[in-house]
Amino acid sequence: MRRTLLSVLLTACLAASPVAFAQDAVPATPAAIAAQALDHLDAGQYAQVEQLFGTQMAAAVPEDKLKSVWESLPGMVGAATGRGEAQTTEQNGATLVTIPLHFEKGEMLAKFAFDGEGKIVGFLIQPAPTAEAVPPVAADAPFTEQDVSVGDGERALPGTLAMPKGDGQAPAKLVPAVVLVHGSGPQDRDETIGPNRPFLDIARGLAAQGIAVLRYEKRTKARPQDFASGEFTIDDETTNDAVLAVEALRHVQGVDPDHIFVLGHSQGGMMAPRIAAVSGHVDGLILLAAPSRSLLDIVIEQNRRLAALNDGKIDDAERAAIAALTDQVRQARDPQTAATTATLLGQPAGYWRSVDAVNPVAEAAQVKLPMLILQGARDIQVVDADWQNWREAFHSDPKVTFKLYESLNHLGITGEGDGSLAEYQQPGHVDASLIQDVAEWIKAH
Known part of the structure; x- marks a missing residue:
């Protein structure tokens, strides 16, 4: 067919x-x-x-x-x-x-x-969205999870903070932290797509390695009524809430406020440079399957x-x-x-x-932050042309690291052969080596 x-x-x-x-x-x-x-x-x-x-x-x-x-x-x-x-x-x-x-x-x-x-x-x-409940954090896991809010009042968004443990169930020292920013469309905090939860995998994988992670419900998912007028921009959809999430992390006890990173997936990666520019408190960017074009x-x-x-x-x-x-x-x-x-x-x-007014490559150049740019070679949505644009713009920048994964799709999940939409319905997990690369890069910065 x-x-x-x-x-x-x-x-x-x-x-x-x-x-x-x-x-x-x-x-x-x-x-x-x-x-x-x-x-x-x-x-x-x-x-x-x-x-x-x-x-x-x-x-x-x-x-x-x-x-x-x-x-x-x-x-x-x-x-x-x-x-x-x-x-x-x-x-x-x-x-x-x-x-x-x-x-x-x-x-x-x-x-x-x-x-x-x-x-x-x-x-x-x-x-x-999968009907299966999110599995609880194991009692012996090296991190805990707790409910948090992004923003204040009735417009606040529900989220989850994964926090590394230290002595006495509290971090022994300040830890770096990451805000996860969703792709396009209404997304929950785990970025649930069929049976897959990429953000749950990334959050728990990084938290297990000593990095605090905040993930939250996207406004179009949690509060669609905020867009009822039809007068809104991509900043209303994505940027502004991510900035609030960065600010929320800066005030979490045990988090190092000078080492907060933004990991954006797909559209979230496209918007990550702008989020950093508006916030002024972002130490580095991780772009996963990020478009570089309109x-x-x-x-x-x-x-x-x-x-x-x-x-x-x-x-x-x-x-x-x-x-x-x-x-x-x-x-x-x-x-x-x-x-x-x-x-x-x-x-x-x-x-x-x-x-259409977003120019992710130019905005990334303006913020002059360290970046880790990640791409799956089997991605059929954000493709090699986008990857090559990023490489051409930043190949000589010592602050920028590139990682290409031959077997990964748009969700960062391993597969075989040509990529397809059907594989989004097959249960899997974000590749462990990708999560390891992110953790090592954050700790090095």
């Missing part, structure tokens, strides 16, 4: 998807419309589903593309076994409906966004790559879908488009223009 435009939306690194439906006999509620759309998909009635599309989305995701994407799911997560109860919320002037999808080998979420006329203007299928360009590139992944060709339907996506990028970049207008992936144009 060929991978298509919509296939990229199965990764939790994208926040929403511009797939729309419309229908002749529209049920009364968004939840009912969403359920009916899923019924049509289950029955293989793709033409009927396509009748639900708005004009723009019909061009982006025609009947054959829906069929390709929907029928690719069993190959990743097995046969469907049922659905959960729909949940409806309001966000950014749209009605959101989330329906759990149960499969033999995993859980997925179908997410729909409706406009004021009851039309589906967004459709996303993504791995559901995310708007990368989204188009990802979809082209995935469309041609199996046979090296892009068919007419895929070409039309990519053209529609490219037009959404153009619209988002157009200063004449109102800032609150929903564009690419359902996000406001103003948000995307703030993303």
Whole structure:
């Protein structure tokens, strides 16, 4: 089965998807419309589903593309076994409906966004957060974990501090500390993607080696209501809370306030230099799978790559879908488009223009901090072009260290062969050598 435009939306690194439906006999509620759309998909009635599309989305995701994407799911997560109860919320002037999808080998979420006329203007299928509880810290572990807050008042974000032990359960000396900054999309403190929890692995791995680690719920996950107006930037989404997290660590007893680092993954790595610049209290940066180019360009590139992944060709339907996506990028970049207008992936144009204004390489050069730049050679989202940009800019800087891992994917997890979205559904752990490299680098700085 060929991978298509919509296939990229199965990764939790994208926040929403511009797939729309419309229908002749529209049920009364968004939840009912969403359920009916899923019924049509289950029955293989793709033409009927396509009748639900708005004009723009019909061009982006025609009947054959829906069929390709929907029928690719069993190959990743097995046969469907049922659905959960729909949940409806309001966000950014749209009605959101989330329906759990149960499969033999995993859980997925179908997410729909409706406009004021009851039309589906967004459709996303993504791995559901794992239902398994986070395993407790072993009693004999060399660190403890405790709940903390990032920020103050009702807008504070819940987080977890992993703190090395010392004599009497307290650090014997001041320890270095790290703030973990998430990739794009709503993310929990463990950066849960399918059965994998990269930030849990990194936090506990570093804490076991004497480094304090703060991880927290991303604002888009914990407080989506803070974005209801549609007027927000990438700094509202990422930078400002990371700065608060750095400040929180500086006041933790036992933490060395002069040795606090930021480890950013994916979009978090792209924003790490800005976080350091705004904070003024960051001693070094660790960039894991960090884009060095505009995310708007990368989204188009990802979809082209995935469309041609199996046979090296892009068919007419895929070409039309990519053209529609490219037009959404153009619209988002157009200063004449109102800032609150929903564009690419359902996000406001103003948000995307703030993303487009980020130049991670230039901002990293300006902060002049030590950096450890990490990349998996099997990463299909942040690719060699980004890695080479970082290397070209900083190859002669003695403060910058590069590590390329031949077998790692975007999550820092080991695999074999070509990278794929399907492996995000396979349980694994962040590579121990990567965590060891991070720990040694922090201790050396």
